[in-house]
Amino acid sequence: MELLCCEVDPVRRAVPDANLLYDDRVLQNLLTIEERYLPQCSYFKCVQKDIQPYMRRMVATWMLEVCEEQKCEEEVFPLAMNYLDRFLAGVPTPKTHLQLLGAVCMFLASKLKETIPLTAEKLCIYTDNSIKPQELLEWELVVLGKLKWNLAAVTPHDFIEHILRKLPQPNEKLSLIRKHAQTFIALCATDFKFAMYPPSMIATGSVGAAICGLQQDEDVSSLTGDALVDLLAKITNTDVDCLKACQEQIEVVLLNSLQQLRQDQGDGAKSEDELDQASTPTDVRDIDL
Amino acid sequence: MSDVYLRSVLAMERLVARRTYPLFARTSACRSLFGPVDHEELSRELQIRLAELSAEDQRRWDYNFQQDMPLRGPGRLQWTEVDSDSVPAFYRETVQVGRCRLLLAPRPRPDGAADSPPPGPPADEPLDGLGEAPASPSSGPAVAPTPAPAVAPQENAEQEAVPPPRSQEPLAEPLHSGISGRPAPGTAATAAAATAAAATTAAAGGAAIKKLPGPLISDFFAKRKRSAPEAKASNEVPAGCTAPGGAPAVGSAEQTPRKRLR
Numbered sequence: 001m002e003l004l005c006c007e008v009d010p011v012r013r014a015v016p017d018a019n020l021l022y023d024d025r026v027l028q029n030l031l032t033i034e035e036r037y038l039p040q041c042s043y044f045k046c047v048q049k050d051i052q053p054y055m056r057r058m059v060a061t062w063m064l065e066v067c068e069e070q071k072c073e074e075e076v077f078p079l080a081m082n083y084l085d086r087f088l089a090g091v092p093t094p095k096t097h098l099q100l101l102g103a104v105c106m107f108l109a110s111k112l113k114e115t116i117p118l119t120a121e122k123l124c125i126y127t128d129n130s131i132k133p134q135e136l137l138e139w140e141l142v143v144l145g146k147l148k149w150n151l152a153a154v155t156p157h158d159f160i161e162h163i164l165r166k167l168p169q170p171n172e173k174l175s176l177i178r179k180h181a182q183t184f185i186a187l188c189a190t191d192f193k194f195a196m197y198p199p200s201m202i203a204t205g206s207v208g209a210a211i212c213g214l215q216q217d218e219d220v221s222s223l224t225g226d227a228l229v230d231l232l233a234k235i236t237n238t239d240v241d242c243l244k245a246c247q248e249q250i251e252v253v254l255l256n257s258l259q260q261l262r263q264d265q266g267d268g269a270k271s272e273d274e275l276d277q278a279s280t281p282t283d284v285r286d287i288d289l
Numbered sequence: 290m291s292d293v294y295l296r297s298v299l300a301m302e303r304l305v306a307r308r309t310y311p312l313f314a315r316t317s318a319c320r321s322l323f324g325p326v327d328h329e330e331l332s333r334e335l336q337i338r339l340a341e342l343s344a345e346d347q348r349r350w351d352y353n354f355q356q357d358m359p360l361r362g363p364g365r366l367q368w369t370e371v372d373s374d375s376v377p378a379f380y381r382e383t384v385q386v387g388r389c390r391l392l393l394a395p396r397p398r399p400d401g402a403a404d405s406p407p408p409g410p411p412a413d414e415p416l417d418g419l420g421e422a423p424a425s426p427s428s429g430p431a432v433a434p435t436p437a438p439a440v441a442p443q444e445n446a447e448q449e450a451v452p453p454p455r456s457q458e459p460l461a462e463p464l465h466s467g468i469s470g471r472p473a474p475g476t477a478a479t480a481a482a483a484t485a486a487a488a489t490t491a492a493a494g495g496a497a498i499k500k501l502p503g504p505l506i507s508d509f510f511a512k513r514k515r516s517a518p519e520a521k522a523s524n525e526v527p528a529g530c531t532a533p534g535g536a537p538a539v540g541s542a543e544q545t546p547r548k549r550l551r
Contacts, residue, residue: 045478058322091338097331099322130321138335145342208474 027162030154031237034199037082037153039089048088050095053192059102060190066126073113073158074182080109081189082153087146100131104139112151156185159236160205166235168223180210191253200236205246208232208245
């Protein structure tokens with residue numbers, strides 16, 4: 001007996017919905033509501049006593065690794081970081097609970113965005129079994145309550161298609177630009193500097209940085225420099241100077257992370273497949289700045 | 290015996306990555322970041338946070354969810370009992386039996402409540418929500434305390450001035466603001482009629498499938514009282530960073546970077 005599985009990819013995707021993408025009201029509404037989902041304060045200064053900025057980076061890096069290994073949808077990681085930041089902006093948390101919180105946030109974001117969500121058991125394995133699935137589920141309720149069940153936060157990814165379709169790029173270049181922009185968005189989510197920036201600005205800055213970066217190797221854009229920034233700023237109604245500054249910051253963060261990566265490679269301790277698994281740094285390496 | 294082909298490498302990768310395929314190689318991502326977790330401490334913290342949330346709910350709705358009873362004291366909301374016959378079936382209690390959903394008949398009022406119905410608001414105050422809630426589904430379930438739609442503008446202003454109490458999440462009360470903004474003409478008159486109707490139907494009652502002890506949330510309907518200054522005072526969260534344990538910082542002094550301001 002032979003069984004033949006004809007499924008090409010178990011995840012079926014809907015075709016892009018013209019009603020959502022080609023209607024400016026959608027973009028305008030996203031711009032209107034996005035700031036409601038930002039964390040309310042810089043919590044390292046006022047709320048948290050135990051947690052330091054470098055710890056947020058540690059947990060964020062770990063979450064990104066898990067999301068990549070599990071091949072999560074792109075939005076899952078930034079969304080989970082949004083939950084984490086919003087929770088930490090209100091609830092003082094000891095550092096030993098931070099990884100549990102990160103796992104809970106991934107759990108929630110994955111359930112909201114994915115057809116096959118991450119399981120509690122799997123997430124616990126990723127914490128090296130330092131937490132139990134039962135604890136994850138209990139804390140899920142706490143996080144939900146503290147977030148007032150407002151989970152459908154606006155993320156930078158919500159803006160990418162709206163921005164890309166208004167750029168005068170040849171279609172064949174778009175997928176590369178999109179991929180790089182998504183990488184930048186993930187990079188921004190790991191850095192607390194960007195936690196209180198409106199998602200539209202991060203999205204616009206990421207697209208700008210992606211085009212600028214790619215432009216050096218090949219001709220991906222008919223628009224460059226100031227003309228490009230002006231157009232991008234107009235699309236998301238962002239101030240030009242703010243956008244420029246945001247794009248520069250993204251480039252700085254990218255450079256830092258590249259240096260970090262080279263250092264890690266220099267150490268020689270990291271195995272080759274470890275680097276392969278972290279697809280984001282691999283992408284980042286492809287960009288020559 | 291059987292050969293199973295998976296046509297695409299991608300499909301295989303995803304199956305391996307997810308639990309659908311019983312393979313899970315431990316990778317470098319499996320790591321404990323901040324050392325061992327004290328499970329007892331975690332559990333204590335959990336209880337504290339859950340108690341916080343429950344207290345928050347109780348304050349927000351002036352309702353004791355553990356005992357399923359409205360709070361007595363003068364709070365932000367005033368609960369008024371209405372007969373469950375007067376609300377659309379959708380808002381009534383049901384029991385699930387197999388695949389069928391049966392409507393529970395209204396339970397008889399507890400003695401105390403029947404003898405002395407909750408004090409009505411002064412005559413000059415429009416009985417806004419009361420007349421509306423049963424009539425139009427859009428105005429929210431009768432079981433939920435609807436902030437009075439037709440309250441004096443002074444109250445609307447106050448609601449805007451005071452950020453959603455105790456909530457870091459700004460979306461906490463969009464429902465409210467939407468409702469309170471809606472004009473509700475002539476509610477006072479219809480409300481008076483509705484009260485009378487409710488009073489008569491309440492006496493009629495109905496055949497109960499099953500008697501449950503004590504009143505349920507669906508037996509009550511709250512309206513917002515006009516006198517809110519003391520509630521306002523108690524709801525106020527100290528601005529900014531000094532928010533006490535768990536109470537999220539509302540209106541932090543810190544300026545969030547916005548699109549126009551870096």
